[in-house]
Amino acid sequence: MKALVAGVQEKLAALQATLSDREERLGVCQTRVEELEQQLQSKLQEQQATKKKLEATHSIYQALRKKLQ
Known part of the structure; x- marks a missing residue:
């Protein structure tokens, strides 16, 4: 029994x-x-900040493009 308990x-x-x-x-x-x-x-967060910058840049680009037409 002791051997079983020990095991x-x-x-x-x-x-x-x-x-x-x-x-x-x-x-x-x-x-x-x-x-x-x-x-x-x-x-x-970095990607979201970059996306916002790109969107702002694109908006500026579009506005300038409209003025040039």
Whole structure:
């Protein structure tokens, strides 16, 4: 009976170690995902600003083109 209990305790310890390792990996992955989300948000804001500048430039171009006609 003691051997059975010892075997179960060993398996439990191994499972706990595996769980701990996976929780740590998950934490690392979550941190990386958060970093990537921040980068994407930053890029999106840059692209939106560029789009607004392009739209303004296009409007100016169209106005000048109308005046030249």
